[in-house]
Amino acid sequence: MTPAAWQADTIEENEAANRVSAVAFEQGVPREYELRRHTYAELKTRGLGAQAAQHTIKKVRDAYTTLKANIKAGNLGRPGSKRRRKAESKPIAFRPEAAQPYDDRCLSRQYDAQTVSIWTTAGRIRGVRFACSADSLKMLREHRQGESDLVERDGVFYLIATCEVPEEKSYEPDGFIGVDLGVVDIATTSTGYQAAGRDLNRHRKRHGDLRAKLQRKGTKSAKRLLRRRNRREQRHASDTNHVIAKTIVAEAERTSAGIALEDLGGVRQRVRLRKPQRVTLHSWAFAQLGGFIAYKARRAGVPVVHVDPAYTSQTCCECGHVDKKNRVDQALFICRNCGVVAHADRNASHNIARRGAVVWNAGRESRVPATP
Helix, strand or coil, X not given: CCHHHHHHHHHHHHHHHHHHXXXXXXXXXXXXXXXXXXXXXXXXXXXXXXXXXHHHHHHHHHHHXXXXXXXXXXXXXXXXXXXXXXXXXXXXXXXXXXXXXXXCCCEEEECCCCEEEECCCCCCEEEEECCCCHHHHHHHHHHEEEEEXXXXXXXXXXXXXXXXXXXXXXXXXXXXXXXEECCCEEEEECCCCEEECHHHHHHHHHHHHHHHHHHHHCCHHHHHHHHHHCCHHHHHHHHHHHHHHHHHHHHHHHCCCEEEEECCCCHHHHCCCCHHHHHHHHCCCHXXXXXXXXXXXXXHCCCEEEECCCCCCCECCCCCCECHHHECCCCEEECCCCCCEXXXXXXXXXXXXXXXXXXXXXHCCCCCCCCC
């Protein structure tokens, strides 16, 4: 089956999902069973198999569940805001190249031959080869669970599988490593590790300038180049975050320490910045870095806690004095009380480490014997 045929199949299934989404919106987003009663027969007439039709309905219902959760959490703004009204006023739409879920009835793997057999609207296709590293193949064979997603990106198809890897048993930490996240320095730890963000910020600026230039040009060749360069910036940032997370977790594991991270949920809504600074903040993948650190730590058995970041950059890690004027500039911290001079991010990381120990101790079970 050619890439063009794969693409046509993906487009057809997402068109079916859009039709189900429209019905769900008209019916007030009913439960999955009721939505199936309204749409299953139509999906079958469109050429979808029984399992593919069920997955399409479930995919739509899950999308509305996610939307409801985001609205409830306030991620789409307050009631009446423009963004929230836009999300609530029309059916959820699926892009033509959106991911398609497959279970073991629709897709089977032959690990030794590195091939898959997959259901399509044109019939089952067998012997489709896939490429992956030896380590990934071993993990796929031993730990794959649940459904897989077929994703098309720039004419290349990726089969994304979920693997449930056993976690190491968490140990009792001998202290905590505080991690201060930022834009100028992506991550600064209380042990002395510092990941500068200069190269990543330059990379983002270069891509942003080129993107704006090509969008202004608007020719066919410019649009073709935009598509080809699409997601390169994201992949570069993800790779950088993986390297940083691996370094921090390895240091914690080597020293039998835990990791204390800032709880930065909702920071984009709380912080008010001038327009030139918003691009930097909204392209800052702090949540991704925190997620990478958390999952790598779980696999290694390293304890992770999240702490309140309030005033960590204004508090002296030596005497505990809090003053906005302590933070002289982005990099310099001078305590107005005891006079200690330190790198601002390093000082904050020590405060985060100390709070991490407090949170960990507060969460442990009491070892005091019960009163007779």
